[in-house]
Amino acid sequence: MTQPTSGGDVRLDRISKTYGSFTAVHPLDLHVPAGSFFALLGASGCGKTTTLRMIAGLEEPTTGTVRLAGEDITALPPYKRPVNTVFQSYALFPHLDIFENVAFGLRRRGVKSLKKQVEEMLELVQLGDFARRKPQQLSGGQQQRVAVARALINHPRVLLLDEPLGALDLKLRRQMQLELKRIQTEVGITFIHVTHDQEEAMTMADTVAVMNGGRVEQRGAPAELYENPGTTFVANFLGTSNLIEAEITDKSGGDLVLSAAGGKLAMPAERCSAPVRTGGKLLVGVRPEKITLAHAEDAGTVPEGRNRITGRIVDSSFIGVSTQYLITTPDCPEITVYEQNIERDARLVPGAEVVLHWNPAHTFGLDAAQDIDAGTELDEEAA
Amino acid sequence: MTVTATPEAPPDDAPPHKPPLIKPAVRKRLVPYWLLLPGILWLLVFFAAPLVYQASTSVQTGSLEEGFKVTWHFQTYWDALTEYYPHFLRSVLYAATATVLCLLLGYPLAYLIAFRAGRWRNLVMILVIAPFFTSFLIRTLAWKTILSDSGPVVGALNSLHVLDVTSYLGITEGQRVLATPLAVVCGLTYNFLPFMILPLYTSLERIDPRLHEAAGDLYARPFTTFRKVTFPLSMPGVVAGTLLTFIPAAGDYINAELLGSTDQKMIGNVIQSQFLRVLDYPTAAALSFILMAAILTMVTVYIRKSGTEDLV
Numbered sequence: 001m002t003q004p005t006s007g008g009d010v011r012l013d014r015i016s017k018t019y020g021s022f023t024a025v026h027p028l029d030l031h032v033p034a035g036s037f038f039a040l041l042g043a044s045g046c047g048k049t050t051t052l053r054m055i056a057g058l059e060e061p062t063t064g065t066v067r068l069a070g071e072d073i074t075a076l077p078p079y080k081r082p083v084n085t086v087f088q089s090y091a092l093f094p095h096l097d098i099f100e101n102v103a104f105g106l107r108r109r110g111v112k113s114l115k116k117q118v119e120e121m122l123e124l125v126q127l128g129d130f131a132r133r134k135p136q137q138l139s140g141g142q143q144q145r146v147a148v149a150r151a152l153i154n155h156p157r158v159l160l161l162d163e164p165l166g167a168l169d170l171k172l173r174r175q176m177q178l179e180l181k182r183i184q185t186e187v188g189i190t191f192i193h194v195t196h197d198q199e200e201a202m203t204m205a206d207t208v209a210v211m212n213g214g215r216v217e218q219r220g221a222p223a224e225l226y227e228n229p230g231t232t233f234v235a236n237f238l239g240t241s242n243l244i245e246a247e248i249t250d251k252s253g254g255d256l257v258l259s260a261a262g263g264k265l266a267m268p269a270e271r272c273s274a275p276v277r278t279g280g281k282l283l284v285g286v287r288p289e290k291i292t293l294a295h296a297e298d299a300g301t302v303p304e305g306r307n308r309i310t311g312r313i314v315d316s317s318f319i320g321v322s323t324q325y326l327i328t329t330p331d332c333p334e335i336t337v338y339e340q341n342i343e344r345d346a347r348l349v350p351g352a353e354v355v356l357h358w359n360p361a362h363t364f365g366l367d368a369a370q371d372i373d374a375g376t377e378l379d380e381e382a383a
Numbered sequence: 384m385t386v387t388a389t390p391e392a393p394p395d396d397a398p399p400h401k402p403p404l405i406k407p408a409v410r411k412r413l414v415p416y417w418l419l420l421p422g423i424l425w426l427l428v429f430f431a432a433p434l435v436y437q438a439s440t441s442v443q444t445g446s447l448e449e450g451f452k453v454t455w456h457f458q459t460y461w462d463a464l465t466e467y468y469p470h471f472l473r474s475v476l477y478a479a480t481a482t483v484l485c486l487l488l489g490y491p492l493a494y495l496i497a498f499r500a501g502r503w504r505n506l507v508m509i510l511v512i513a514p515f516f517t518s519f520l521i522r523t524l525a526w527k528t529i530l531s532d533s534g535p536v537v538g539a540l541n542s543l544h545v546l547d548v549t550s551y552l553g554i555t556e557g558q559r560v561l562a563t564p565l566a567v568v569c570g571l572t573y574n575f576l577p578f579m580i581l582p583l584y585t586s587l588e589r590i591d592p593r594l595h596e597a598a599g600d601l602y603a604r605p606f607t608t609f610r611k612v613t614f615p616l617s618m619p620g621v622v623a624g625t626l627l628t629f630i631p632a633a634g635d636y637i638n639a640e641l642l643g644s645t646d647q648k649m650i651g652n653v654i655q656s657q658f659l660r661v662l663d664y665p666t667a668a669a670l671s672f673i674l675m676a677a678i679l680t681m682v683t684v685y686i687r688k689s690g691t692e693d694l695v
Contacts, residue, residue, distance in 0.1 A: 058596050078599040091597040095615045104611075105601035150601065 007190030008069030008082070008157035009034040010055060015064030017050050024050045026214045027063060032158075032207075034069070037184050037191045039205035041198060043237070043375075047214040048194045049088075052160050055192065056085045068157055079108075084151035088163040090143050092135035098122070098146055099131040105154040121153045124183070141172045148180070152187065159184075161193040165200060177203050198238050202226065210234050212375070226287075228364055230273045235285050235366065236375035242291075242335045243372050244309075246284045248276060256365070260284055262330050265307045265363065272365030281368035288336040290362040293325060295345060296353035308357040311335065313350050323348075327356060441668035451664060463669045467653050471677065474649040477564070477639075478632035481571035485579040485628045486621065488572070493583035493620070494613075498592070511580050519574060523641045526570050530560045530642065537561075562644035570638035578627040586620025587613070622689050630678055650674055 010032040017025040025047040032038045040048040053059035055066055057078035065074045073081055084105070092101050099118055106114045122128045125145035135143055144164060151159055164180070165173045181204050184191045195201050201208045202222035209219035210233070218230040229235035232243060246260030256272060258265045265284060274282055286307075294302055302308060311329035323344070325337040337356065339348075348354065405413075441459060445451040464471075496507050514522060530536055537560050540546045549555040555563040590613060598608040614621075636651030643649075650670065657667035 056600060058600070078596070079602045079604055083600075085597070085600045087593055087597055089593070091591060091593040093594060093597070093612060095612075104598070104603075108602040108607060154601070 007035045007188060010158055010190065010192065011067040011070075012051070012055070013065045013067070015051070015054060015061045015066065017047070017054060017059060018062045023214055025054075028214075028216055030209065030216065030219075032190060032192055034190055035188050036206045037181070037193065037204055039193045039195060039201035039208045040211055041195055041201040041208050041237075042211035043196055046211045048211045049162055051211070052085075052162055052192060052194045055158070056083055056160050057081050058085075082157045083160060084154050084156040084158075085160040085162060086144075086147045086151050086164045089167055090135075090147040090164075092143060092146055092150070094135055097132050097134055098127060098138070101135065101146055102150045102153055104150060109154075117153060121149045124152075124186075125149045140168050141176065144168060144176060145179075148183065152183070152189070155187075156189060158190045158192060161191060163194055163196070165195075165197075173197075173200070180204060202238070210237060212237075228271060228273075229285070229366070231374070232283065232366055232370045232372055233375035235364075236373070240288050240336055241285045242288060242332075243366070244284045244286075244332050244335075245368065245372075246282050248278055248280050248282055251276065251278060255360070256282075258282060258284060260331065263309060265309075266360040267307075267363035267365055268361055271361075271363065274365055274367035283366040283368050283370070283372060285364045285366060286358055286362055288324075289322075289338040289340075291335075291337045291356050291358045293327075293337055293339055293345075293348060294355045294357065295347045296355060297347075299355045302355055302357045305360070306357040307360050307363060308355055309335070310353070310355050313348060313352045313354055315350055316348065327354065329356075437668045437671060440664050441672055443665050447662050456665070459665045459669045460673065463666050464673060467650065467670060470648055470650045470653050471673070473647070474633050474651070474674075475677075475681075477568055477571060477647075477649060478629050478635075480568050481575060481632050482579075482625050482629045484568070484572040485576050486625060489576055489579035489583055489624065490621075493580050493587055496580075496584050497587035497590075508584075511577055514577065520637060523570055523574065523637050526566075526573065527561065527641050530566050530569075532559050532561060561642060562647070564643070564647055566642040567639050567647045567649075570642045571632045571635060574635075574638065575628040575632050578631070579624040582623035582627060583617065583620040586617045586623070590616050618689065622686065626682060626685075630682070633678055634674060 010030075012028060012030040014027040014029060015025065016023070016027040028051070030051075040051060042048045050059060054061045057073070057076060057080075061074065065072055067073065068081070068083065073083075093104065096104070099122070102121055103114050103118045106117065111117075119128065119131070122131055125148060127142060127145055127149070130138060130142065135146065138146065144167075147164065161180075165176050168176060177200055180191075180193075193201070193205060202225075205222060207219060208222050208225055210217045210225065212233045218225060218234045225234060226238055229238060229241070232241075235241035235243065244260050244265075246258040246265060248256055249259050249264075250257040251269065254269050255266050256269050256276065258267065267284065269276060272282065274280075296310070299310075309329050309332075311327040311332075313325055314328050314334075315326040317324045318341075320341070322338045322340050325339065325348070327335045327337060329335060335356065439453055440451065442453055442455050442457060443451040444454045444456045444459075492507075492511070496504055496511075500507050528534065537546070537558070540549075540560065541558060546555055546558060546560070549565055550557065554565040554568075560566050594612055594616070595608055598612045599605070603611060633649075634651050636649060636655050639647050639649040639652050640655075654667050654670045654674070657663050657670065661667075
């Protein structure tokens with residue numbers, strides 16, 4: 001068997017999956033470019049794992065086709081697909097030692113002299129000394145690396161990762177994120193990574209597709225998704241967003257002028273994903289770290305041209321690098337603000353009257369017809 | 384907690400604090416032994432005591448009229464062995480054949496229940512256990528009717544000329560099934576099949592289905608997945624099932640008694656008749672001990688060979 005050194009691109013056309021009357025995945029199109037690190041992000045039950053399993057061949061799609069490097073593989077059983085999976089909870093063979101676990105795929109394909117290959121692969125994941133141990137004698141992180149080695153040694157065109165870091169503790173997870181990213185860059189294989197952890201998806205992936213209720217809500221580079229979410233779900237699920245109901249009062253040049261929270265706000269028109277119509281409703285969003293706080297007494301020092309809202313601090317919590325403030329305003333009950341702890345203003349305590357201000361360019365606009373809280377509760381459940 | 388420590392002075396008439404009879408740490412150490420006590424007593428009365436009694440019987444000489452005395456007559460063992468070794472061999476052969484048949488019949492069924500039965504799982508399990516609702520003896524007697532010379536089985540096998548083949552192989556005789564090795568082995572297989580299926584099912588059911596998926600994902604065809612993953616992981620069940628079938632089958636005498644003739648007598652039949660009909664207690668006791676030692680040896684070798692210790 002020839003061993004392709006580069007990854008293949010994956011193209012899903014109108015792929016869907018229904019179980020009885022339940023639709024796990026609505027017809028969806030997705031293109032994963034060759035050699036990219038692609039993340040499917042969503043809360044549990046959003047259809048991301050089902051999508052992954054359809055690519056692996058472990059689940060038969062109800063409709064649609066799966067193409068790998070241009071070739072239709074929809075009808076191929078898993079053992080004939082040049083695709084390997086790192087399973088959630090790893091699914092290592094408990095009766096085989098680490099060496100044999102890693103060698104499993106090569107043996108099945110009749111590869112002879114595999115000793116050197118397996119040893120090299122174990123070195124890559126830094127488990128050279130553990131070859132003769134059984135999986136249950138290894139820690140979670142080590143088992144995870146075995147699972148990656150067992151899949152990677154086959155040089156698949158695509159590596160599928162199903163919540164591979166879910167069982168690890170936070171510190172180890174951070175370490176493995178970097179490790180996986182390093183391996184991906186080294187081997188150049190296409191990685192498709194399923195996760196519910198938005199931070200993990202943003203740290204590792206080149207492209208993230210956010211899934212919700214069996215549909216892809218939005219896809220793009222992490223920074224693009226974060227800065228310019230297209231739906232309230234993405235805005236809330238990816239980090240935290242302050243969403244304020246507003247009305248469009250004017251459109252001047254490239255800017256929209258809105259009335260909200262008892263004042264006037266401005267934002268660039270191209271950052272609005274909703275149809276723009278004077279008098280129309282809009283949800284105005286701004287990320288907590290983009291907002292600056294000034295005490296009401298210093299209101300005069302706020303530069304001209306910035307969006308400003310007045311409010312009162314309800315709560316503050318110190319978390320080291322920054323302080324989180326919860327602020328209530330007449331029209332908007334809760335606005336979250338993250339302030340860097342550079343020069344702390346001692347007057348900013350609960351009860352203080354403040355002015356919130358931010359650069360209008362950091363504002364994004366969403367269709368007001370959506371559920372303003374979509375994606376908020378899910379995040380907590382998944383975390 | 385903001386409870387301030389204000390030690391209350393004990394009332395004057397309170398009895399002085401007595402140290403406990405047994406220290407708590409010691410009491411804790413004794414708990415396992417207390418828990419073991421009922422089982423150990425039971426074993427002593429119903430297992431160890433009869434065993435010692437049988438051991439002493441096996442080295443006694445005498446007769447029923449004059450009474451038996453311990454004379455340390457170990458010759459009984461040698462005599463019993465030389466006289467009845469064909470029965471030992473036959474027992475091992477029949478039990479081993481029945482065990483292999485049970486494995487061949489039971490494994491696919493256990494596999495089906497564990498992985499494919501879905502919501503029918505419990506129903507199929509009940510069907511496997513259902514025969515236990517009837518007595519062992521009744522079921523074996525029923526087989527006597529089923530396999531009788533004028534019964535439908537013999538008729539069918541005869542018209543299909545199967546009996547010609549089996550007669551040629553020496554496992555049936557003429558136009559009958561009853562009173563042949565085939566009948567005894569079939570009876571043993573039938574009666575001990577559930578003891579094979581249950582442990583097999585238990586160990587198969589414990590296998591994470593994701594391991595099958597992982598094997599498929601790593602280029603193993605379904606049969607290779609079975610050979611390299613499922614079967615090795617079910618080894619504890621295979622070992623337990625074969626032991627639970629082989630051991631009682633080797634000592635069984637009901638099947639040979641009801642379905643066989645004098646030519647199919649197993650060692651269990653000999654022991655039974657020595658005890659209850661011939662009333663030669665020393666020989667019967669010696670045979671029992673030889674059987675026990677033989678089974679113990681075979682089982683030990685088998686467990687060592689199958690290497691189940693390092694299976695999960």
